[in-house]
Amino acid sequence: MSNTTVDQTLTTKPSLGQRLKNLFTSKKSGVRRHHNLAGYLFISPWLFGFITFVLLPIVASFVLAFTRYDILSPPEWVGLQNFERMFTGDARYWRSVRATFYYVFTAVPLRLVFALAVAMLLNTARRGVSLYRAVYYAPSIVGGSVAIAVMWREIFGNEGVINFLLYLIGLPPVSWLGNPSTAIWALIALAVWQFGSPMLIFLAGLKQIPTEYYEAAAIDGAAAWSKFRNITLPLLTPIIFFNLVMQVINGFMVFTQAFIISGGTGRPLDTTLFYALYLYIRAFTTFEMGYSSAMAWVLLLIIALFTGIIFKSSSNWVFYSGDS
Amino acid sequence: MSTMSTQPTYVPKTSWWGKKITKTLIYQISVFLLGVVMIYPILWLFASSLKAPDEIWTNVSSLIPNNPTFENYASGWAGFGGVTFATFYLNSFIYAGVTTIATVLSSAVVAYGFARIRFFARSFWFTCMILTLMLPIQVQIIPQYIVFSWLDWINTFIPLLLPRFFGNPFFIFLIMQFIRGIPTDLDEAAEIDGCSKAGIFFRIILPLTQPALVTTAIFAFYWTWDDFLTPLIYLNDIKLFTVSVALRSFSDPSAATNWGAVFAMSALSLVPVFVLFVMFQKYLVEGISTSGLKG
Structure with missing residues (x-):
């Protein structure tokens, strides 16, 4: 715009060509300068990866959900058959849904309650706190590994430590x-044992609560429970909300632990056949790419539904300190 | 579960002191017992790996082997199917090493773009990126597998490594949070001096974001080291197995007989993770506390 006078820039809008050119160079809008070329260059790795490895696969998996496809022979359009089979003809699918919901609705609340309780225990200036923090977090750092799942399987085995202690x-x-x-309780116990990440996040949240609140409450003679109920819990709701969303999303996708502990089958009687495990079996052992894509899309919708419910409900229970 | 220091209330002083000591004692005992419960399984794994084969299931709960031996490590290292754990470790280090470097570099570049440069539709793309965080990997992995198998890339490391060069939304977000904490005065001063966006990134932002880059590197290494699903899907040849996939075959209850070796190799696979944990604990705690990264 260097060759236009100030008057012109004030009265005339830039032409379409100019605007398209601006898209890739720089433009002045108000006081904010846009650097489209530089911006897109910097985000181009992610943008390329997003389109190639996320967007196109999601679209492809949606289309595949309406086909029967085993990779070797060409895909065959079957309409809604995969969904019909899933919802009406596949008892194993329902057992896997049941196992997953059971797991998510017990392991996630238990893990969060534990994480919060331990975070409160560690939110003091006593000696040794940082050592305990490291000790409590240690199981989580190796949590998803095959080695820990193998260890857990042997601890809960017939000749394992738990039975030895019972003896x-x-x-x-x-x-x-x-x-x-x-x-399934062995798997839930494994999840609860790994409360480290939400614990650290709760701990960071607890540290941000001004001590004046507690001092004021102490002058009023508030009991410990009342302080927790009226100060700690309301001020922590944004953190609880964040942890809940993350844990629910991850809970629906748990795979490695169930695979190792049940030997890849979801035994006994499909009670540990988590959704991700059953999907793996359909996709990569029997190579039913169409059916497993339909399952993946239903999983996506389930996760979206629950995240949506948590987000929608948050206005009723999440308290941001900026609010009145 | 009171953790806040109780204010002295209007009671005689001696009784308050007595109460305080009891409280401290209860606190110390409970955090210690919880610590024992938390760490016991891991210590048990390491202890079992040092027990003689006849002792593993007879002296189950003990954390102290009667006759500590490294024999299990030697027999475990020999591996299976004619491939030793040296190969599996090499594969895992390649997978985790390349992934770590690729993830850190690409994520830092993208994070700078999102955090510091204004461009057309920036918030739209940013929202897209955040949304992918809640996307189940299963929706992407089936079409990816199909394409990779068309390209005849199954049983190679390409499907494992290629997608890592395009930034990871978690880490982009983490580094962005960090960049936002750096005063923009520095960028503006450099811009006035005629520094380009790339120059600002390489000379100012990159050196200053180093703590976030360390956190990213550690987590990227962890997640890849522990990754099981991706190698399980793409690698069928034993020679290409990573440690996690190898451990699964090695510990298969229907085939495994030498439990000492299984425990030895399981314990060994945790060592790189714990070494990093001890070395970089501060970065890890900061990383999780500030961005909510899962561990």
Whole structure:
């Protein structure tokens, strides 16, 4: 715009050509300068990866959901058959949905309650706190590894540590991983044991609560529970909200632990057949790419639904300190 | 569960002191016991890896082996199918090493673009990026697998490594948060001096974001080191197995007989992670606390 006078720039709008050119060079809008070329150059790695490895695959998986495809022969359009089979003809699918919901609705709240309780325990200026913080976080840092899942399987095995301890106190052994009603609890226990990340996030949140609030409450003679109920909990709701969203999303996608502990089958009686595990079996052991794509899209919708519910409900229970 | 220091209330002083000591004692005992419960399984794994084969299941709960031996490590290292764990470790280090470098560099570049440069539709793309964080990987992985198999890239490291060169939304967000904390005066001063956007990035932003880059590097390494699904899907040849996939075959209850070796190799696979944890604990805690990264 160097060759136009000030008057012109004030009265005339730039032509379309000029605006398109501006898209890729720089333009002045108000006081903010746009650097489109530089901006797009810098984000181009992500943008390329997003289109190639995220956007196109999502579209492809949506189309695949309406086909039957085993990679070797060409895909065959089957309309809604995959969804019909999933919802009406596949009992195993429903068992996997049940196992996943059971897991998410028990492991996530338990893990968050534990994380918050321990964070409050560590939110003091006592000696040794940083050591305990490291010790409590250690299981989480190796949490998703195969080694830890193998270890957990052997601890809960028939000859494992848990049964040995039961024997020491005179109780009969329990087939933890063989019994359909206890197997999933071994996985829930594993999830609760790894409360480290939400604990650290809660701890950061607790440190931000001004101590004046507690001092004022103490002068009023508030009991510990009342302080927790009326100060800690409301001020932590944004953190609880964040942790809840992240944990629910991750909870629906748990794979490695269930794969290792159940030997890749979801045994006993499909009680540990998590959604991601069943999807893996359909996609990569029987190569039903169409059916597993339909499953993946339903998983996407389930996660979107629950995240949506949490977001929608948040206006009723999440308190931001800026609010009145 | 009171953790705030209780204010002295209007009670005789001696009784208050007595109460305080009891409280401290209860606190110390409870955090210690919880610490034991938390760390016991990991110590148990390391202890079992040092026990003689006949001791593993007879002296189950003990953390102290009767006759500590490294035999399990030697027999475990021999691996299976004619491939030793040296190969698996090399594969894992290639996978985790290349991923770490590629992720840090690409994420830093993209983070600078989003955090400091105004461009057309920036908030739209940023929203897209944040949305991908809640996307189940299963929606992407099936079409990716199909394309990679068309390209005949199954049983190579390309499907594992290629997608890592395009930034990771988690880390882009983490580094962005960090860049936002750097005063823009520095950028503006450099711009007045005629420095280009690339110059500002390389000379000012990159050196200043170093703590965030370290956090990114550690987490990228962890996640790749522990990654199981991707190598499980793409690698079928034993010679290409990473440690996580190898451990799975090695510990298969229907095939494994030498449990000492299984425990030894499991314990060994945790060592790189714990070494980094001890070395960089500060960065990790900061990274999780400020950006909510999952561990």
